[in-house]
Amino acid sequence: MELWYTEKQTENFGITAKIRETLVTEKTDFQDLAMIDTVEWGRMLVLDGMVMTTVKDEFVYHEMVAHPALNTHPNPKHVLVVGGGDGGVIREVLKHPQVEKAVLVEIDGKVIEYSKKFLPEIAGELDNPRVEVIVNDGYMHIHDHKNTYDVIMVDSTEPVGPAVNLFTQGFYKGIFDALKEDGIFVAQTDNPWFKADLIQTVNRDVKEIFPIVRVYCANIPTYPSGLWTFTMGCKKYDPLQVDETKIEEIDTKYYTPRLHKAAFALPKFVEDLTK
Structure with missing residues (x-):
């Protein structure tokens, strides 16, 4: 059977x-x-x-959440990951030596527990001394930590259940306040085939708060449609202005310095969602 x-x-x-x-x-x-x-x-x-x-395709998502933002900010010392209890984004963040502290705030401690047990290749850095793991509501953590982080990454589920509040304009405003004056935030924003309305809404809401907003894509086979979007909001630095020749090569399987800007070149139907 x-x-x-x-x-x-x-x-x-x-x-x-x-x-x-x-x-x-x-x-x-x-x-x-x-x-x-x-x-x-x-x-x-x-x-x-x-x-x-x-285990097979996780590297795409986790690399593309972490590296575009960290290679856009010139000195990301303090990084927050909201959600991401599997530890994959944290693993990628720690590949940047200038990061002094990475904070993970995951609302469901069971995700952390079972990821450590069954996904050690993904969760293996959660016990790193540069990491602080907090089991709590990321929405409230953002609210309570103003002007704290250089980069904030939102590694959430789709906007159902405990992640609903992580797709609201109030949350994005809280992120803006929790970032330092030159901070950057990035969030996964689902797929353009089935969730076009969500991408449009997030893009509109983030544009009302951040002066620089960019959307980029990656191919993740086990996610709905396989084509996935991420939205980056920046107070000062534009990912499209990064000199890719100065991006240091790190141990990755998907992201490369050449891909940094290429990921922001959107298919026309996706580009139309961001106007």
Whole structure:
């Protein structure tokens, strides 16, 4: 007998993967959590029926959350990651030696616990001495830490359940206040095939707060449609003005200095969403 996991990404479309083993299922205080081992993608974290990360393709998402912003800011010493309890973004942030402290604020401690147990290649840096892990509400942490961070990264689920507040203009205004005078923020903003309205709304809201707003894309096979967007808001520095010849090569599998600006070259239908 074969076992298959299916994520219903819309009412009419989904993806499916053959399962070797279900490692854990639990209804936490915030969401339904599952860790499964798939034949094609390896171990997979699923929250509320949505694929969050897999061992095989996780590097794309985590690298593209972290490196464009950190290579745009000239001196990112203090970095905040909201969400991201699997630890992948933290792992990438720590590849930048100028980062003195990286703070992870994850609302669901079970995500951290099971990621450490089943996804050690992703969560392996969560115990690094440069990292502070806080199990709390990221929305409230932002509110309580004004003028604190050089870069803030929002590694959230889709805008359902505990992540709903992380897609509001009030949250983006709080991020602006929590950043220093030359700070940068970046958030994952879903896909343009099924969530065009979300991308338009986020882009409009962020533009009302940040003077420089850029959208970029990456290919993530296990995310809905495979084409994923990220939105960056900057107080001072423009990612398109970065001299790519001065970006230091680091250990990556997707992001490169040449890709830094190329990722901001959007397909026309995506570009139209940002106008």
